[in-house]
Amino acid sequence: MAEPTIALEIFRYHPEQGEAPSFRRYEIPYREDWVVLDGINYIKDQIDGTLAYRWSCRMGVCGSCGMMINGTPRLSCAAFLREYFPNPVRVEPLAHFPVERDLVIVMDDFMHKLREVKPWLIRGQETPLSEGEYRQTPAEVDEYKQYSMCINCMLCYAACPVYGLEPRFLGPAAIALAQRYNLDSRDEGRRERQEVLNTEEGIWDCTLVGECTTACPVHVDPAGSIQRAKVTATVDWYKDVLLPWGKR
Amino acid sequence: MGEAVSRPYRRTMPATWWLTNRAYFLFMVRELTSVFIAIYLVLLLVLISKVAAGREAYEAYLTFLGTPAVLAFHVLALAAALYHSITWFNLAPKGLVVRVRERRVPDAIIAGSNYLAWIAVSALLWWVVL
Amino acid sequence: MNPWQNTNSAADQMHEMLEHDILVIGGGAAGLRAAIAAVQTNPRLNVAIVSKVYPMRSHTVSAEGGAAAVIKSNDSLEEHINDTITGSDWLADQDVVEAFVREAPDELLQLEHWGCPWSREPDGSIAVRPFGGMTIERTWFAADKVGFHLLHTLFQTSLKFESLTRYDEWFATKLLVENGRCQGVSAIELRTGEVRLLLAKAVILCTGGAGRIYPFTTNGAIKTGDGMAMAYRAGVPLKDMEFVQYHPTGLPGTGILITEAARGEGGILVNKDGYRYLQDYGMGPPDPWPRLRAMELGPRDKISQAFVHEMRKGRTIAGPYGDVVHLDVRHLGETKIDTKIPFVRELAHRYAGIDPVHEPIPVRPVVHYMMGGVHTDINGATPIAGLYAAGESACVSINGANRLGSNSLTECLVFGARAGRHAAAFAAHHRSLDRAALAAQARDEAKRVAGLDGTDGGTERIAMLRTEMTRAMEEGTGIYRDEGSLSKACDVLRTLRDRFARIRLDDRTRSFNTELIAALELECMLDVAEAVAHSALARTESRGSHQRTDHPKRDDARFLKHTLAYSTDGAPRIDYLDVVITRWPPAERVYGR
Numbered sequence A: 001m002a003e004p005t006i007a008l009e010i011f012r013y014h015p016e017q018g019e020a021p022s023f024r025r026y027e028i029p030y031r032e033d034w035v036v037l038d039g040i041n042y043i044k045d046q047i048d049g050t051l052a053y054r055w056s057c058r059m060g061v062c063g064s065c066g067m068m069i070n071g072t073p074r075l076s077c078a079a080f081l082r083e084y085f086p087n088p089v090r091v092e093p094l095a096h097f098p099v100e101r102d103l104v105i106v107m108d109d110f111m112h113k114l115r116e117v118k119p120w121l122i123r124g125q126e127t128p129l130s131e132g133e134y135r136q137t138p139a140e141v142d143e144y145k146q147y148s149m150c151i152n153c154m155l156c157y158a159a160c161p162v163y164g165l166e167p168r169f170l171g172p173a174a175i176a177l178a179q180r181y182n183l184d185s186r187d188e189g190r191r192e193r194q195e196v197l198n199t200e201e202g203i204w205d206c207t208l209v210g211e212c213t214t215a216c217p218v219h220v221d222p223a224g225s226i227q228r229a230k231v232t233a234t235v236d237w238y239k240d241v242l243l244p245w246g247k248r
Numbered sequence B: 001m002g003e004a005v006s007r008p009y010r011r012t013m014p015a016t017w018w019l020t021n022r023a024y025f026l027f028m029v030r031e032l033t034s035v036f037i038a039i040y041l042v043l044l045l046v047l048i049s050k051v052a053a054g055r056e057a058y059e060a061y062l063t064f065l066g067t068p069a070v071l072a073f074h075v076l077a078l079a080a081a082l083y084h085s086i087t088w089f090n091l092a093p094k095g096l097v098v099r100v101r102e103r104r105v106p107d108a109i110i111a112g113s114n115y116l117a118w119i120a121v122s123a124l125l126w127w128v129v130l
Numbered sequence C: 001m002n003p004w005q006n007t008n009s010a011a012d013q014m015h016e017m018l019e020h021d022i023l024v025i026g027g028g029a030a031g032l033r034a035a036i037a038a039v040q041t042n043p044r045l046n047v048a049i050v051s052k053v054y055p056m057r058s059h060t061v062s063a064e065g066g067a068a069a070v071i072k073s074n075d076s077l078e079e080h081i082n083d084t085i086t087g088s089d090w091l092a093d094q095d096v097v098e099a100f101v102r103e104a105p106d107e108l109l110q111l112e113h114w115g116c117p118w119s120r121e122p123d124g125s126i127a128v129r130p131f132g133g134m135t136i137e138r139t140w141f142a143a144d145k146v147g148f149h150l151l152h153t154l155f156q157t158s159l160k161f162e163s164l165t166r167y168d169e170w171f172a173t174k175l176l177v178e179n180g181r182c183q184g185v186s187a188i189e190l191r192t193g194e195v196r197l198l199l200a201k202a203v204i205l206c207t208g209g210a211g212r213i214y215p216f217t218t219n220g221a222i223k224t225g226d227g228m229a230m231a232y233r234a235g236v237p238l239k240d241m242e243f244v245q246y247h248p249t250g251l252p253g254t255g256i257l258i259t260e261a262a263r264g265e266g267g268i269l270v271n272k273d274g275y276r277y278l279q280d281y282g283m284g285p286p287d288p289w290p291r292l293r294a295m296e297l298g299p300r301d302k303i304s305q306a307f308v309h310e311m312r313k314g315r316t317i318a319g320p321y322g323d324v325v326h327l328d329v330r331h332l333g334e335t336k337i338d339t340k341i342p343f344v345r346e347l348a349h350r351y352a353g354i355d356p357v358h359e360p361i362p363v364r365p366v367v368h369y370m371m372g373g374v375h376t377d378i379n380g381a382t383p384i385a386g387l388y389a390a391g392e393s394a395c396v397s398i399n400g401a402n403r404l405g406s407n408s409l410t411e412c413l414v415f416g417a418r419a420g421r422h423a424a425a426f427a428a429h430h431r432s433l434d435r436a437a438l439a440a441q442a443r444d445e446a447k448r449v450a451g452l453d454g455t456d457g458g459t460e461r462i463a464m465l466r467t468e469m470t471r472a473m474e475e476g477t478g479i480y481r482d483e484g485s486l487s488k489a490c491d492v493l494r495t496l497r498d499r500f501a502r503i504r505l506d507d508r509t510r511s512f513n514t515e516l517i518a519a520l521e522l523e524c525m526l527d528v529a530e531a532v533a534h535s536a537l538a539r540t541e542s543r544g545s546h547q548r549t550d551h552p553k554r555d556d557a558r559f560l561k562h563t564l565a566y567s568t569d570g571a572p573r574i575d576y577l578d579v580v581i582t583r584w585p586p587a588e589r590v591y592g593r
């Protein structure tokens, strides 16, 4: 019996060849326990060494290997060929990002935005290490834990039509990470971050499509984080308007 | 080896992007419901002006409202309003995180309490109007 | 396009030399910690991080179980030192271990102060869990994604330092040594494919381990020993390379790790008869359980070795990817599994198709960690002035012949910080650079890299060579080795090196040429693999993770020494260096009681 095979149709683009992108079809062996990334590695090693893509951990935690798989943003190390077999699988670089080459996207934009939201603990007063840890109960950890799970895989940006239409939008992961610190009981930087969040390109660009949350492989729920940030910003606004004297 | 270049390729979103995926489509429908609600409000405002304009104008308008086409529109507008409200309430738990004694109140309860409030307000209006 | 930088862009410096005070090669736990330490030591210094992947992709991200440091009142520095030294089978330098244990708590607290979401006790203090080979539970954890949280905390914190520049997705190919001092590196900017010259007064190597020289490993694709190879070629010896850690519990097929925390929380290992076989190998009795430093909480070398014996006795379970035993956590119950080891459940479910709440997890030993690495002193300084190393790529000698689980993340922090501080002092006092000579070196290196594609008649496919290398390593330098298997591995590696000279690449272009990068990585792995095989061949004793069936006993008279492997034109030259013994004379390693 012939070994079963499966076709991968892969987006190819090379800046030096100056041509428009095209799809190339590769026929590879089909294995029950292979993920799409295994298939791509097979192509790279055995068929075509020119294919460019990113990967490392192959266990869903480094965030390198996001791709559009049949139109849906997925981690290629967590998407099994068996979910698609016997149909061909179409593999493209993550939507909405410029493409450097083949499946490699340019993610400078996110790296800038990440820094803009100040994703570090901000304290008025640093306590010396000799005084031990800042106390934080398990319930206080739970407040922000979910938002701290972001692996920066960019699937949510690829899922977000708002980001596709308005690239200046801060976007799901950056906002979720801002909220991760805002909700941390050790942090005192919420007002500072709010200056970036509470803007047109910040949380208010979001029209609540909710697809970022669906796409997120680690259940960060960025859509929820944005909604919560909106509620907080609104409460802040009422407080400032109704109790102007109570302003810090 | 060739020359060193970096020339990223930029893709654009097609105008039909919202037809490419079910979730995008449902989202678009939710956004479109606002059109129905806007038209409904216009009709309501006209109704008020007709009341002010006198009995005759009011009755003529009522007849207009009673035509099958306008009635059909109202059924659609009601459906749109319901769709919008339901999808919205189902999203409410995302924005609202309530804790009672250190435990996060489950999403179903938050959404449920929104529905309850909605029913209560509707009942109250019903009682006032009738 | 340019790397994204915290401060001004380097756009206008294209085609020129890029110059910094300190270059940190690697953006994992060790590299980020080193860079932050350097800028904090001297904020006027201009520090840059060069990394072949975005820092948050570094393999530190995959560490699951935890990081060790004494914080609880029932614990003591003395105990941590003692555990580490016995764990190392007395091959750790005791002065270094003392410094490590003493500085560990502050490093983990510093992480806490930077926002790391450590798991907590109900009163809000740090929670700890037991790990293998430790007398007292002292492993700090953040559920079972410790490396991930640690790395992202460090990376996000690093963003606030304005004097830190980053070269993300730049692949360092060579250390530039001139006048006896390391004064920079040449590196390929992946985006454009250009080979660039990066100058600095001090360089810190934090390039991680080399698990990818084996076919079956917990290590990600990027762990190819680049820094080890670069230092080795520059004349720095690689120390204790024969000590390769097998982790006892990897998922068959993929090699994905099931953390030791699964056993720390109470999981057990059973053979095909449901029997806790570790009691037959000097780690029993099985009860009471859980019990520290016993049974499933023994050290990794012994547990992995026990697997091989069980397999020879036919008591393991045959599977499609080789024999396995069962890691059973069912008795912990769903709630504990979901709060303490949720990632274990997710990984087992996704990659082994089983739910550990209801079924045991199939596992087998898997290559995990390199105890050896670039030879450094207690401050991370290598024998070449201006060159430092830290983290898994270095061998500062706290791990000796066997690392204890959860000591490595802490090691990255303690010695990353030390290397950062010392490099900062060095850079402040050595301001001159031999620019012309360095530029010439970089030009030669660019030529060498350009010539690698095999346009002049190459035929060998790199994937093929890689497969043959990993097979040779597995067959020759596995958990048990002997002279025959090791000599054979050395021979195969030699022929592979010759064949590497005749490689042919499909990709002759520049922008994001990952095939070229893979070729350079393979070249590094061949160097590292040779150092491992030759060091193992020369050590005719058994100690920790290095088990010679032809020399089954530990031999302190001849081998209470570190191996130093030096690069030559032929086989590596092997030399030895005495282990530093202070207060803990060698004794028998006792577990179970």
Ligand SMILES: Cc1cc2nc3c(=O)[nH]c(=O)nc-3n(C[C@H](O)[C@H](O)[C@H](O)COP(=O)(O)OP(=O)(O)OC[C@H]3O[C@@H](n4cnc5c(N)ncnc54)[C@H](O)[C@@H]3O)c2cc1C
Binding pocket: C025, C026, C027, C028, C029, C030, C031, C050, C051, C052, C053, C054, C055, C058, C059, C060, C061, C062, C063, C064, C065, C066, C067, C068, C146, C147, C170, C171, C172, C173, C206, C207, C208, C209, C218, C219, C220, C222, C223, C226, C227, C257, C259, C368, C369, C390, C391, C392, C393, C405, C406, C407, C408, C409, C410, C412
């Ligand atoms: C699955 C797994 C689980 C583990 N769990 C634990 C645990 O629970 N506790 C514990 O203490 N230890 C654990 N370890 C070990 C520990 O995680 C590693 O030893 C440690 O993270 C290594 O960190 P590092 O900074 O030295 O290297 P890495 O994190 O590997 O980083 C290496 C860096 O160097 C860069 N680099 C490499 N080569 C080049 C080059 N040529 N040019 C430019 N940049 C380069 C890479 O881009 C990367 O940024 C685990 C290891 C694995 C694999």
Ligand code: SF4
Binding pocket: A149, A150, A151, A152, A153, A154, A155, A156, A157, A172, A173, A176, A212, A215, A216, A217, A218, A219, A220, A221, A222
């Ligand atoms: S929020 Fe989720 S989908 Fe978005 S980058 Fe983070 S992990 Fe990826």
Ligand code: FES
Binding pocket: A055, A056, A057, A058, A059, A060, A061, A062, A063, A064, A065, A066, A075, A076, A077, A078
């Ligand atoms: S390879 Fe790391 S997330 Fe897929």
